[in-house]
Amino acid sequence: KNQVEQSPQSLIILEGKNCTLQCNYTVSPFSNLRWYKQDTGRGPVSLTIMTFSENTKSNGRYTATLDADTKQSSLHITASQLSDSASYICVVSSWGGATNKLIFGTGTLLAVQP
Amino acid sequence: DTAVSQTPKYLVTQMGNDKSIKCEQNLGHDTMYWYKQDSKKFLKIMFSYNNKELIINETVPNRFSPKSPDKAHLNLHINSLELGDSAVYFCASSRQGEIGYTFGSGTRLTVV
Numbered sequence: 001k002n003q004v005e006q007s008p009q010s011l012i013i014l015e016g017k018n019c020t021l022q023c024n025y026t027v028s029p030f031s032n033l034r035w036y037k038q039d040t041g042r043g044p045v046s047l048t049i050m051t052f053s054e055n056t057k058s059n060g061r062y063t064a065t066l067d068a069d070t071k072q073s074s075l076h077i078t079a080s081q082l083s084d085s086a087s088y089i090c091v092v093s094s095w096g097g098a099t100n101k102l103i104f105g106t107g108t109l110l111a112v113q114p
Numbered sequence: 115d116t117a118v119s120q121t122p123k124y125l126v127t128q129m130g131n132d133k134s135i136k137c138e139q140n141l142g143h144d145t146m147y148w149y150k151q152d153s154k155k156f157l158k159i160m161f162s163y164n165n166k167e168l169i170i171n172e173t174v175p176n177r178f179s180p181k182s183p184d185k186a187h188l189n190l191h192i193n194s195l196e197l198g199d200s201a202v203y204f205c206a207s208s209r210q211g212e213i214g215y216t217f218g219s220g221t222r223l224t225v226v
Binding site for chain 1: 118154155156157158159170204206213214215217218219220
């Protein structure tokens with residue numbers, strides 16, 4: 001069964017600190033893995049997209065890693081800011097022949113406190 | 115200049131009513147989607163249209179009927195609304211062959 005699991009479910013950190021969010025998946029066939037940020041009341045916004053051959057990708061203070069062998073990914077946030085408070089969703093794309101199907105994780109709710 | 119816009123943003127209605135949610139994208143994408151986000155924040159695909167043609171139809175009650183009058187629009191009509199339909203519905207779009215998705219800001223539907 002195609003599944004994407006994220007941990008922790010929620011996380012509280014102090015402003016300026018770093019944190020790492022985890023994503024494990026069992027999706028086949030694998031096409032790519034994405035990390036989205038979803039602010040409260042808004043739609044998900046893409047942070048990074050990684051294909052099978054990519055191990056790491058950065059977008060400003062966000063760095064995502066991918067280990068396709070162990071089917072794990074992480075999102076590292078450096079020097080957190082209050083505006084980083086949001087849900088972070090790991091999404092794995094599976095190519096189904098004619099279409100690309102997205103399988104969403106349940107997200108990690110991050111709260112950055114001053 | 116909104117890329118994917120949904121209307122309305124909030125919708126409160128009584129059980130048994132019929133309602134529609136509209137979605138428009140001005141990105142020139144050829145594929146549009148409807149996702150449902152439940153109370154646990156889990157996003158699940160409902161429908162996907164490519165060039166006005168239905169290509170994904172997940173297990174969704176027949177009360178939900180998408181309509182795509184053209185590539186830039188994908189509307190969602192819901193008949194006989196039930197309490198369990200309460201959720202946030204997201205429209206999204208992409209271009210076939212590209213992996214980027216753009217989501218709308220969501221429509222929060224509350225059925226009372």
